[in-house]
Amino acid sequence: MSEQKYYVPDGTYWPIIGSIGVTILFVGFANQMHGVSWGASAMVLGFAIVIFMLFGWLGQVVNESVNGIYNSQVDRSFRWGMSWFIFSEVMFFAAFFGALFYARQISVPWLSGEGNNLYTPELWDGFKATWQQIAFSTPGTTLKSGVEMSIPTQLVDTWGLPALNTALLLLSGVTLTFAHHALRAERRNQVISWLVATIVLGVAFLGFQVAEYGHAYADGLQLTSGIYGSTFYMLTGFHGFHVTIGAIMLSVILYRVQKGHFSADSHFGFEGVAWYWHFVDVVWLGLFVFVYWL
Amino acid sequence: MKRLTTLTSALVALVSTNVFAEYGLNMTEGVTSVSRNIYDLHMMVFWVCVVIAVVVFGTMFYSIFAHRQSKGHQAANFHESTKVELLWTTIPILILVSMAIPASKALIDLEDTSKADMTIKITAHQWKWQYDYPKENISFISNLAQSSKDSIKGDKKPEHYLLEVDNRLVLPVDTSIRFLVTSNDVIHNWWVPDFGVKQDANPGFINDAWAKIDKIGTYRGQCAELCGKDHGFMPIVVDVVSKEDYAKWVAKQQSAQAAVAASANKIWSKSELMAKGESVYNTNCAACHQKNGLGLPPVFPPVKDSKIVNGPASEHIKIVLHGKAAMPAFKILNDVDLAAVITYERVAFENTGSIVQPADVKSAR
Amino acid sequence: MTTATATIPHGVHHHGPEKGLMRWIKTTNHKDIGSLYMWFAFAMLLIGGALAMGIRAELLQPGMQLMEPQFFNQLTTMHGLIMVFGAIMPAFVGLGNWLIPMMIGAPDMALPRMNNWSFWILPFAGGILLSTFFMEGGAPAFGWTFYAPLSTTFAPDSTDFFIFAVHLLGFSSIMGAINIIATVLNMRAPEMKLMDMPLFVWTWLITSFLLIGAMPVLAGVVTMMLTDRNFGTAFFDATGGGDPVMFQHIFWFFGHPEVYIMILPAFGITSHIIPTFARKPLFGYSSMVYATASIAFLSYIVWAHHMFLTGMPVAGGLYFMYATMLIAVPTGVKVFNWVATMWRGSMTFEAPMLWTLSFVFLFTIGGFSGLMLGIAPADIQYHDTYFVVAHFHYVLVTGALWAIIAATLYWLPKWTGKMYNESLAKIHFWWAVISVNILFFPQHFLGLAGMPRRIPDYSLQFADFNLISSIGGFAFGASFFLLTYIVVDCIRNGKPVSARPWKGAKGLEWTLDAKAPYHSFNTPPSRALIEAESQHSA
């Protein structure tokens, strides 16, 4: 990378397109939820605009990068940007983990009279605090929102699919590291094989996750199963969403590797995605331990 | 003109300490040990702040006055001293520690509800308070007084405008009382400044607080947590009476409730139900469904021309008894009141529903 | 001068801005984007202020004269939201955009395209938020703190639009913060060490970490609201094992750092203006940096001081009380350092200095009332009364907003190359500072006398102080017409200034042309220049 001036790009249309896209997406979503007929179509349109924007914007960045417009300082800016973006994602998950811990350690025990809630059980005849099974003892309950709670008949088996998924995701972290080493050694074919392996593992993870959701749902563990169902699906759901994004980004990287975009000492695109993938990995470990296991 | 005089008198109030008390410039000392503790803490911290303010602002204003260019003052050039930095880190810490000690004691004391002689359960509803005396088996609802409701838009305000209720909470003096506070819908907060009691009412949980009131009198407070449209209109009035008067009051309440229970067994005529129903409706339902039955759509639906109101009575009884989403459950009303208000809704507003008897409500419970 | 045009790589031929509307939509320039932010914030300040005028008009006298209670709640809620997310935060981001690259000797922000996006999400988010006023059921009416379940089960459909608006606002803030971190850490002139950075840069760097840590949590909590409202989850519903108080914990884990997000950059601004007009270097530069960092750290561990009355166990109450009180220490250090900077200076009192001096005075008063609120048992009587309203307007209006106005006047000559009208600015200052105290000081008394906040109507004993407060409010509101005039007049007709219009001013920005060039530093400043302009050099 040459040491030239810091690259300050010319004006760009992509951000405003992106803003219009997300606005249409969100307005559509809200209307969809309120049963407005055009809501869903607006969502699709907004989503399409966002995708278009992402391709256009990132495509332009890739182009500039390939043409050697970026110096090492720009590269560092990207690194700072990506790391703190990932940190913000960590904090987003932290909110949901916080909810999980709070519910488990505080609100559910308090509902059964612990802490300074000596009198609270008066309101909940016969309620016993058992994490994961909030709803077991009270069939037929409706939430304040009017939704009837779903009563699970069985809980997810930690050492079945979740354990397998843990193994898959950990393995994918390893294969991705191999891919990185290969890239540093400029062995493109190896990079490609390891990347493909990583993506396959990621997709397999997603497949099993969907299968597991199917079982859980059939057994009655649903979003409406009280706080356990809520935290379970929101945490694993957002995680699965991130795996999906990660897998798509890995595929783009795979394509770029094939195109020969990266060199041994200049491959921020690859590294940024790898960081992201490892982050998704670590989140899963937290999920496995706190949602499925303990 | 009247405004102008109040304005001038208020400005006078600002400068003359005498009038301060009258206009309520400071926190009340209240009538419980807790409220007095709080008051003392408040004044202590306040004076500490005043002293610090005098020192800090005094220095600043001296400097502004003396070290100005227009007076020909030349700027010095010092800009660092670890010594003073340490000094003005340590001194505030010491001050804070000396405040924290009495504050901790007060906090520990006021959270200790173990020594209470009697219990009152307070349940908040949008926008009224329900008081239960579990041992005495008394239960009633306390709404904003009609006199206040009627004068919200008018010019003539009654004496305790917005601080008067239809049914007051009655408590004995010199008795340790435990308040159990909860809510039926959103978060409210039961606050009587003179007791030093302010406790969030959280739906699904019961919080507690206590007070031992040492002066007979009438005390007023308000809901202190935003709870929707009529948050500003759910006052609290407490009559603190001698222990003998309290016993008398309890006996009277109990016999009144027995009479109501007895009347639930007879068959009521339509006009009796309608007359009673109208007043029950106006106190309990009109806040949302409005006096004219038109509601405030989209949040509060009309009861005029409603499918439920004009449909089978059982569904109507069910929604009023058990509530639905933002519609509160009215299990707390007695069978007679419920039969009356349901009948009223079904007949008034040009509705065409059947009348409902207390026995119907009883069997639906 | 540093406008030298060294060879610029191909594809990058900017000699100046494009013309017309497209310049503003497409711009990647930190100054353009800074200006956009500032104008947006100003528009929002006027809208939020107009809503506040509605509040004060209804509270002018007892009884409901102008509106229904529900609409009053909408005013309160939207006033709080618009002021916090629409006015104060964007104004500081705008100042950061304008000033940071100039202060650290950089050509621009590190990620200019993303910078554009950070801004151009805002008008859409603001538009969605404001549009709720016109929806069925009205705008959000559950307070800017939107406690569940009032904001979930009991709120109108428009709430879902509010939720998405918050998502967008959060997205914008996070991108803005990432950009500032990358800029400060990566774009600094190679010769500038961290401890050479001006305090405004320091405070913004630290604020960015608050933003990145806090905003995603806000996004999380509104997402939980969304699913509780629409998809049957039970985060905040005890029936399903959730807890409305959990909402408050998550909200305030964001909310408390948020209030320091709105004050730390103000501290930075103050630390520039006082030395300039005292003609004396800032006292205790490094302790200022450490104090800022301590405040930021503490701000993450005190959140439940907003929740003393939720039924918290004693141990929690004690802990949060102690932690809260501790914040007075580093904040005190800042105040003392400012006073020490003035001490034995050679002070003059141009408008920016007047705003800053009154900032120190009035913010400290707000800090004292904050300390009183932090005393857990005493908060029983203060909580949710006008005492709290008085507290936070002293720290927000005469704190954050004051600093923003001071900064605008102080750097306006650098932005425009022209000088504002000093005597008008002085008139405006005295008008504002007197009326704002008539507006907010009596609210302390109202709160202590027992007037709850967020009520549209009150009993008769509160009438007099409310009347005074409203009159002060209208007078203060009207002062913004003059402010608008002063700024526009400066841009249009101001007298040209020299590169360093304030005699005592230090900082790299003053070494640029009188009107700062479109690209700040194309060649980084030298060590000698940095040292000469640093805040801790004598």
Ligand code: HEA
């Ligand atoms: C810019 C915003 C800002 C700032 C800087 C602060 C600063 C502080 N705030 Fe404030 N606060 C708000 C904005 C802010 N606050 C808002 C918006 C709310 C209401 C939210 C809502 O409910 O809507 C609120 C509410 C609020 C509460 C909750 C009240 C309640 O609802 O019951 C509390 C309680 O502890 C509190 C405390 C403090 C403290 C201790 C500080 C401290 O940081 C102050 C420190 C400063 C000083 C103390 C002065 C200077 C120091 C010295 C001169 C040193 C010597 C001093 C001593 C040793 C005493 N604040």
Ligand code: HEA
């Ligand atoms: C962040 C900054 C901020 C700022 C700058 C302000 C500025 C003002 N605030 Fe606000 N306020 C909050 C943040 C802020 N506030 C928050 C967070 C809340 C809590 C909300 C809640 O409870 O949820 C609150 C709540 C709040 C209340 C309590 C409401 C209640 O509890 O019901 C009141 C009442 O007096 C009030 C008044 C004012 C006034 C008069 C101003 C003035 O300083 C405004 C002056 C500015 C202008 C007036 C703009 C100029 C306008 C024009 C030039 C247009 C022409 C207009 C006319 C003159 C009609 N505010």
Ligand code: CUA
């Ligand atoms: Cu009930 Cu406010």
Ligand SMILES: [Cu+2]
């Ligand atoms: Cu706080």
